[in-house]
Amino acid sequence: MSPALSARSLSASLGGVQVLHNIDLDFAAGRWTSILGPNGAGKSTLLKALAGVLPHTGSVALLGQPWHSVPHRMRAQQLAWLGQNEACADDLMVQDVVLLGRLPHQAWLAPPNGRDWAAVERALRFTQSWEWRHRPLGQLSGGERQRVLLARALAVEAKVLLMDEPLTNLDPPHQADWLCVVEALLTHGTTVVSVLHEITIALHAHDVVVMRDGRVCHHGATDLAATHQAISAAFDHRIAIHAVGAQWVALPFVQPNGIPHGN
Amino acid sequence: MNAVDASVHKAARSPTLLAVMLVAVALFLLIAGLGIGSGGWSNVVQAANDPVSQLIVWDIRLPRTLGAWAAGALLALAGAVAQGLFRNPLADPFLLGSASGASLGVALALAFFGVSPMATVWIVRLGLTGAAFLGAVGAVLLTLLLARGVQHTLRLLLSGVVVGVVLGAMGSLVLLIVPEVMQAMQAFLLGSTAFVGWTSGLLMLVVWLVCMVLAWLLSPVLDGLALGEATAQSLGLPLAQMRVALVALIALATATAVAQTGLIAFVGLAAPHLVRSIVKVTHGRLVLLSSLAGGALLMAADLLARLLVAPQELPVGVLTAVLGGSYLIWLMQRSGGASGSTMDGRRS
Amino acid sequence: MQRRLTRRLVLGLLLTFYAFGCASASEVTQATDDSGLLIRFARAPQRIVSLLPSLTETVCALGQCQRLVGVDRYSNEPQTVKQLPKVGGGLDPNIEAIVALKPDLVLIAGSTRSAERLRNLGLTVMALEPKTHADVQRVIRVLGQVLGVPDADKVWRDMDEAMHAATQSLPPTARGLRVYFEVNQAPYAAGESSFIGETLTRLGVRNIVPAAMGPFPQLNPEYIVRADPDVIMVGDSNGADIRNRPGWSGMRAVRRNHVCVFNAQESDSLVRPGPRMAQGARTLVKCLERMTP
DSSP states (O other): OOOSEEEEEEEEEETTEEEEEEEEEEEOTTOEEEEEOOTTSSHHHHHHHHHTOSOOEEEEEETTEEGGGSOHHHHHHHEEEEOSSOOOOTTSBHHHHHHGGGGGGSOTTOOOOHHHHHHHHHHHHHTTOGGGTTSBGGGSOHHHHHHHHHHHHHHTOOSEEEEESTTTTOOHHHHHHHHHHHHHHHHTTOEEEEEOSOHHHHTTSSEEEEEETTEEEEEEETTOHHHHHHHHHHTTTOEEEEEETTEEEEEEOOOTTOOOOOO | OHHHHHHHHHHHHHHHHHHHHHHHHHHHHHHHHHTOSSSTHHHHHHTTTOHHHHIIIIIIIHHHHHHHHHHHHHHHHHHHHHHHHTTOTTOOGGGGSHHHHHHHHHHHHHHHTTTOHHHHHHHHHHHHHHHHHHHHHHHHHHHHHHTTSSSOHHHHHHHHHHHHHHHHHHHHHHHHHOGGGHHHHHHHHHOOSTTOOHHHHHHHHHHHHHHHHHHHHHHHHHHHHTTOHHHHHHTTOOHHHHHHHHHHHHHHHHHHHHHHHOOOOSHHHHHHHHHHHHOOOOHHHHHHHHHHHHHHHHHHHHHHHHHTTTTSOOOHHHHHHHHHHHHHHHHHHHHHHSSOSTTTOOOO | OHHHHHHHHHHHHHHHHHHHHHHHHTOOEEEEOTTSOEEEESSOOSSEEEOSHHHHHHHHHTTOGGGEEEEOTTOOOSGGGGGSOBOBOSSSBOHHHHHHTOOSEEEEOSSOHHHHHHHHTTOOEEEOOOOSHHHHHHHHHHHHHHHTOTTHHHHHHHHHHHHHHHHHHSOGGGTTOEEEEEEETTTEEOOTTSHHHHHHHHHTOEESSOGGGOSSOBOOHHHHHHHOOSEEEESOGGGOOGGGSTTTTTSHHHHTTOEEEOOHHHHHHHHSOSTTHHHHHHHHHHHHHTOOO
């Protein structure tokens, strides 16, 4: 089966500094891949480049098709991207914000049809935001707003979903809810790629891509010991991954004598 | 659940209700405007018998009041689009340097009048209206040139500021060299509907209709941009071309209004805020409601300008600032107490 | 032979009468205004609105004050026009008020939007703006023609003679004095090529601001201090405390108190290019008389 998303020789610069160096990656269809790495590794940049919202060199293929051979609208229907710290439409009602996710599916200026409204309702219920669909976004708390933005990305109902720090401002119950959402998406065959700094949650994914300094150090299944070692190495061995029940848990690793490991 | 339902109904009904209210206010002001001027209602009463009164009411007061509505609608439309395009609630229609460009155009036209017979003929043909229009459009083109396209909103904003300052300085230079035009410039800068007749008024209405249709066609882009540029791009919106169209829209609407009525501040800035404080709608309806609000605002300001010291007139720009500014101050006071505003109602 | 002569005489007389008849029938006056427009008058205008003080004064100087029905707020001479309805300023006229007066001629300065608007409303508008002595003569002639005043040139000749008399009355010691005329505090000076400058030149005094600098340049105060004029004339009574300006107390004119400050009324007659230029010249002479070098 061809990968849902693949990158060849992907390089990108931000402000004159090269952030991504010749990345080659394949994301298998229907699986969830987590991208992990220390701050400044280029994770968000990679996600943006894959989503096509950042200029880059090299090629990206979406669902087996070269990026540029697919028309804008089709691409937007097939790939949804949830960014980090994007501007907020404070003056719009929640349901209008989520409805914007249906733009790729709507003919220019066509009013939203029944399918659009159904998708909006599904997305809002999925993120437990249906109750306040008529409230303006500016009146919501940080966590509530994040759930609405997530619903916007879900409303696209794309085959590939890229999410950058989707758990910002979410408290533990809603973080658990997010995991349920991802499970449901995977059941439908959606390919999910996420950047998370909550390593424990990221370890629920099928595959992990470890990045450091703009390069991919490791790409493999989450369960493999090699992957755990690669993750630990990327974080300078300041974390240790343990099995707790059926899950993998990442815990900070402290030297026995308590002195900070000044590596 | 009932409270939620009630607020749902309120929110759903509000945009239409607001639109109807604004139209009603405009009609009321239009009729009131027939009776305000140097002669008051006596002119209306005599209009049937006295041709001069008829001329005053039908050819001076009526087109002028309509022109005030059209100019306000144009400026508010440009302001709403600018605020959406730049995602900045402080954006106004003059952001891209059009005010300074129009002033410079007028200053040059006044300065060159009488310098040579050839220049005089051309300037009379073009008129101060044409000079202001060309100046405003020229300034926006210069901004686009300086920003090398519309890809970067920040660069566009910055170029607009630079062009505004530079052209403003050039205008001051012209005034320095030819100080006799200073008073005429002052008259232009303060804005007035005194020179709006049927042709000008109808021209502004037609341009407003065209701009309104264009803005409505481009409203999905503005909505997408509200989520952030990168997100808008990921939604498949053709940002680059649409942004050029939006900038052209702002330029056309602003230049038309400025050419006919001079520089009237605050309407473009205040009207969208006025609308947003009452209803929460997407850009398609926001632009229309802003236009209606801006038209009503400028009409009210113009009527007051003609009424307060009749038979003399106050500059209308002063009154738009007073009216618009008072409303914004009241809004800020209100949001300071209760929650439920965009300013600081967020919990975290 | 006698009969042929008589016939020719009669024919000649008839033709002459016919020619006269034609001439008086096509009594259409036409004049070109400052914006290049050719304006035709079927009959001399009887109701005039003037939006420029110098034009108001010119109409009155031509003896047609009674035809004025409205003036701008700055027109204040002669005294009779103060009772006329004021219709706003030259640059912000009250269009409605003007139309309500039913004028058949509106006099306005230069190219302003008001001219366009008033023309669109069907009024006859003439744009005239005298800026120099030559302009004043021209405007008198044009207005005289338009208003049907028989000998407008006489008005100019009288003014000219009065100017000449004023010039003669200037004591010889005052000729050749170097003068600085300040229009307002910025400081804006009146140069040689301005209207006041022309009057000063005619009186035989010299201007520290040469024609090359333009009619109303904004000067650097240093220039004035360096030029060290013999006489300082201030047209704006607000700027009368010139002694307190840095570096000015050492100037010749300040030390000898050769400073004239003109009030608003005197300033008007000096600054307005109009029929009161002789009066303005006399004001200047009165100032210069007491300046012994």
